[in-house]
Amino acid sequence: MTKRVGFGIIGAGAISAFHASSMANLENVKLVGFYDPVKAAAEKRAAEFNCRAYDDFEAFLADPEIQAVTIGIPTGLHGKVAIQAAKAGKHILCEKPLEITPGLCDEVIQACEENNVLLATVFQSRFTESIQKVKAAADAGRFGKMILSSVQVRWYRDADYYGKSPWRGTWKMDGGGVLMNQSIHTVDLLLYLNGDPAEVSAFAGTLTHDIEVEDTLCAAVRYKNGSMGTIEVSTSCAPGFPRRLEFSGSKGSVTIEEDQIVRWSFTEPEPGDEVVAKPFDGNAGGGSNPTNIRPDSHSAQISDLANAILNGGKPILDGVEGKRAVSFIHGIYEAARTGKKVVFS
Numbered sequence: 001m002t003k004r005v006g007f008g009i010i011g012a013g014a015i016s017a018f019h020a021s022s023m024a025n026l027e028n029v030k031l032v033g034f035y036d037p038v039k040a041a042a043e044k045r046a047a048e049f050n051c052r053a054y055d056d057f058e059a060f061l062a063d064p065e066i067q068a069v070t071i072g073i074p075t076g077l078h079g080k081v082a083i084q085a086a087k088a089g090k091h092i093l094c095e096k097p098l099e100i101t102p103g104l105c106d107e108v109i110q111a112c113e114e115n116n117v118l119l120a121t122v123f124q125s126r127f128t129e130s131i132q133k134v135k136a137a138a139d140a141g142r143f144g145k146m147i148l149s150s151v152q153v154r155w156y157r158d159a160d161y162y163g164k165s166p167w168r169g170t171w172k173m174d175g176g177g178v179l180m181n182q183s184i185h186t187v188d189l190l191l192y193l194n195g196d197p198a199e200v201s202a203f204a205g206t207l208t209h210d211i212e213v214e215d216t217l218c219a220a221v222r223y224k225n226g227s228m229g230t231i232e233v234s235t236s237c238a239p240g241f242p243r244r245l246e247f248s249g250s251k252g253s254v255t256i257e258e259d260q261i262v263r264w265s266f267t268e269p270e271p272g273d274e275v276v277a278k279p280f281d282g283n284a285g286g287g288s289n290p291t292n293i294r295p296d297s298h299s300a301q302i303s304d305l306a307n308a309i310l311n312g313g314k315p316i317l318d319g320v321e322g323k324r325a326v327s328f329i330h331g332i333y334e335a336a337r338t339g340k341k342v343v344f345s
């Protein structure tokens with residue numbers, strides 16, 4: 001029989017249901033329980049997924065069946081809770097963003113190293129078939145010299161979305177607005193597929209919501225590979241379109257809408273290229289519905305961490321990878337705040 005890693009889930013809010021359902025069909029994982037300081041929240045999820053409920057963090061961390069934890073709580077608490085879990089010897093899969101500043105990400109990375117536990121950061125979009133297809137083409141040089149790399153997240157969130165989880169839309173707990181929270185997956189995909197930024201200029205504003213952080217941001221970026229592009233993100237664009245990524249090189253171009261390749265064209269075609277792009281299937285992802293996430297969305301990353309624990313490896317997307325998008329976003333925020341171009345070292 002395959003060995004299973006016992007997982008506990010920290011936080012029993014919106015994303016916790018996706019952590020639990022993503023574990024359901026994994027052969028190397030067993031869900032042991034939920035911890036949330038709100039007892040009713042922990043009990044509700046535990047009843048749904050037939051496991052234990054904890055409202056006492058020390059008791060949760062002392063459960064010997066829990067070898068690893070997922071963290072899905074307000075972002076500004078990720079570091080504090082992750083460091084406590086690391087000290088208790090638990091391996092960690094932490095929701096995006098790993099923390100709200102690059103320095104706080106470093107503290108989590110260091111605590112995990114010091115306590116010999118593995119740290120993985122959630123960016124589930126990297127693991128979709130379409131993104132893996134684009135990554136393979138980019139790594140094989142099929143796009144030629146990258147020319148333009150741009151993304152759009154023209155989403156819609158109503159006042160209730162911010163109102164029912166008041167940590168959202170705050171600098172202290174959300175670490176920023178639409179760029180840091182809703183768009184960080186897309187920013188991470190830019191880094192994953194196109195590489196690190198060289199310099200950025202940006203504008204940010206709060207156009208429709210009663211929140212202290214930006215709900216709309218536009219940035220112009222030059223990347224280290226010489227390509228340029230824009231980042232346009234908002235939670236004020238009704239009714240909310242699928243996110244869009246577009247990469248154009250000297251030898252080929254691709255357009256991705258939500259998780260689907262809708263254009264795929266090369267000057268040197270290969271067999272099979274003709275069936276890659278498909279007409280958009282209409283699933284706008286998180287465009288207007290924050291819980292429109294696949295029930296098995298996190299399976300690949302949870303299974304990857306479990307395999308690393310069982311076989312002595314490292315997770316594919318570790319803390320250092322998780323910090324990259326936070327550092328990029330901090331540079332973009334600085335450019336927007338100062339009105340000056342920010343150059344990345």
Ligand SMILES: NC(=O)c1ccc[n+]([C@@H]2O[C@H](COP(=O)([O-])OP(=O)(O)OC[C@H]3O[C@@H](n4cnc5c(N)ncnc54)[C@H](O)[C@@H]3O)[C@@H](O)[C@H]2O)c1
Pocket residue numbers: 010011012013014015016035036037038041071072073074075077081095096097122124165181293
């Ligand atoms: N990967 C994704 O697609 C995705 C989607 C949504 C949210 N997220 C991330 O997940 C995290 C949580 O977001 P959410 O939408 O589930 O929030 P939420 O407000 O729905 O739930 C947060 C939960 O955390 C609990 N909590 C508060 N402090 C806690 C603590 N110290 N220990 C344990 N639990 C605590 C709250 O009681 C609540 O139940 C955020 O970091 C967010 O960025 C990721």
